[in-house]
Amino acid sequence: MLTIKNVTKVFNMTGNKDDARKALDNLNLTVNDGEFVTIIGSNGSGKTTTLNIITGEKMPDSGKVLLSGMDITKLKVHQRAKYFGRVFQDPMIGTSAEMSCLENMELSFRRGKHRSMLKWGFSDNTVKLLFQKQLAEFDLGLENRLSQKVGVMSGGQRQALTLLMASTDCRIDTEKEFYTMHVNVETGALRVQAEREINELQNRIKEAKKVNKTAGTQANEINVSELEASLKKLKADYKGKIKEKAEVCKNEAIEFYRKAVEQYKTNSITR
Amino acid sequence: MDFVNLLFIILTSGLPCSLLALGIFITYRLLDFADLTAEGSFLIGGVVCITIIKNGGNAFLATVIAILAGGMCGLITGLLHTKLKIPKLLSGIITMTASASIAMLIMGSTVETMFTNVVTLSYTQDTIYSLFFVGGVWNQVIEAGIMLVIVLVVLFLLYFFFGTEYGMAIRATGMNPQMSRAQGINTDLSTIFAVSLSNALIGLAGAMFCQDLRSVDVKTASGFLVIGLASIIIGETIFGKKTFKNWIISVSLGAIIYFVIVNFAIRVGFPTEMKNLLYAVLIVIALCMPFIKDYFKKLFAKKKEGGLESVNN
Known part of the structure; x- marks a missing residue:
């Protein structure tokens, strides 16, 4: 069983205060034996940081990483390599x-x-x-x-x-534990596209509001509420799409790993 | 006879440089570590060896201690880089700079060294070569033979070592440190070990070279880093680097080719004072050789294509 306890990680702590970025804020995570976990999130949400803290590439600022009750927080990457692939x-x-x-x-x-x-x-x-x-x-x-x-x-x-x-x-x-974490980045491209559309709509709403203020007449007024409604719909659509895509990715990943795990089981030898 | 004499001059200066090239090869090619310690450990190797013999020590013991002293230089560079996080290039420069003073310290301040910074062996003191001398013309053959045996043994040991479990780990460290750590390799330790091994070899090269000269000077080592690098590139270009065995043999032959070119140039009347210019030109040619090779390959490929077209027409 893998446990992450109250892990916090802040990047760029020593430099300019504005540059400091809290990547992980008091993260708690438990992965049981035989469990398959997919972490989904937008860019910069801390997926890779989580993985790096588990494998030891990055040290957490506070908190602990436990493997079947054993504290491995202080172990270096090469020392815990035997537990992780x-x-x-x-x-x-x-x-x-x-x-x-x-x-x-x-x-x-x-x-x-x-x-x-x-x-x-x-x-x-x-x-x-x-x-x-x-x-x-x-x-x-x-x-x-x-x-x-x-x-x-x-x-x-x-x-x-x-x-x-x-x-x-x-x-x-x-060790019976077999943890493989798969961070999927396939949703990234989708996100960028949606973000661009959302940005565009927001700009249009802003401009429309400005025009309305200066024009002041009913005839020229652009319907802001209509734009806002379409923005709302776009956001909802995007969320649905991401969910759908993530589901597909997850299934693909599970299939991929199941194959690998089965392979190692059937071919297992002693050395 | 003149030709034979030249051959032995090439062999006795080229074979120690084969070891130097192999040492630099370990850091420069396998570990991706541009290690400037080389000149320092070459000097320290020579100074330690000659000083011990001068003070009545056995030549073999002196050579072994020279190897250890060279390795120590590498150890310091490795520690500076891995533990104190000093950049690779800088940690090499630091050790190289310090080693000049250490060399003077080892040579001691006798009347001879005070003003000239040179230690020269007297005729009664034996080097690892002269221990086996039988007199006459055979001496040169014996000296070259001893050098050749040492180089062959080192080649065999290197070939074996870099095929072992740990040797493989060192090669992986040089190529992809992040992956190596994920595969459970302590990259700090393997870096330190490989840099020490490399400089131990270079220390041996320095000891062999200075025993051939029967003297050592604080300026002996200057320029040898470049000779080693040029040897690696010349060897790779001419003899290839397809397999590891092929690669290390190419590197050691590169040093000999280097001395062949330099000695023949001087023999055919190239002015000695222009020697450094020759070295520079040689290195430039060696460095851009892969590029030139590629260019000609493309040129020939184009010609062939043209030929095919004409056939089709």
Whole structure:
């Protein structure tokens, strides 16, 4: 069970006071075992910050992060890596471009384990076959490109590999928790479009009010209440659309992850 | 005979620089850390080694201590960068600057070093090469042979090390630190380790180079950072970097090619006082070689296309 207790995070605290931004304000969150969580919010609402605080990239100003009762707030990213598999928003960050597909897999295979200076970094053939089998499930043809550098692959292929890397080691750790957080940014584009329309309408209302004041005659008066009504409708529509889109995204994400989790269950081996 | 002599001059100055190039390669290419400590650790390596031999120490012991001293320089740079958050370039410069004074301190203030800043071995004092000398013309062969063995051993060890679990973690650290941390790699530690390893190698290079000269000067190391960088780029351009094995062999051969070019230029009558200009031109050529290669590739590709069109017509 993952618990976030009263976490507050303020950015730009040391600089100009006007620049300071409260990203998280007294956040409380509990994720139970086996639960699937989607966090939805507009840009700058703190989705990524929440994720960063869970994985340790950012330290909270106050509050605690608990994992099955164990306080992990002070642990560094690499120290808690064994508890979390992370898929980054940017597909370029999740994998190492100059290393081959196989080398990337081997890296994730040793997450949370001691890395020896004397032991050869490539595992034997059985593990390689397992990697191939896992990659084959994505239907991207990655299983035949094990020795290729990840840098030559497309963003989508790299993201698929990142996903696999994020889920590899959880099958072996004694910890039963398997948390994967998915922050969806697909609603972003929709939001920008709606915001533009809303802004335009608001400007028109403002102008109409001005015109009405100066004109002062009934004939030239623009119907403000009509504009306001359409603005209201637009906002409501937008909310509905976002909800709809989020639902679709959520279902897609669940499907995607279910596949990955099932894959790791069927292919689980001991090392 | 003249040609053979030239060959040995190239080998005895080129092989230590192969190690220097490999050391710089670790930081510059694998770790993405432009490490200016190199000149400092090269000097410290040479000074430590020669001073110990001068004071009656065993040459092998002196070389090992030189390696450790070089590694210590790297350790300081690594700590400055990771723990005190000083930018990479600056932390290298700081160590390099300090090392000049440390070198003087190690050399001590004897009558000889006070005015000239030079320590020279007397003929009775043995270097790791002269311990095996049998006399006559064979000496040169033996010296080059010892250097070659050391370079080959280092190449093998590097190849093995960067294939191990931890070596792989170091390579990942250089390429993508954020991902490395998410995969549970302590990037601070791996950075410090790799910078120390790199400078230990450069310390060995300095010790080998100065034992060949049988003397060390506080100015010995100046310009060697550039030689190392040029060697890496020349090697990569000529011999490629397809696999890791291919890459490190290319880098070590690059240093030898560099000395081949410089020595032949001087031999065919290039004025010695213009040597630095030659170095600069050489580095420019080496640096823009990939660009030139690309340009010609495109040129040929275009010609081929033109040919196809004419066939179709």
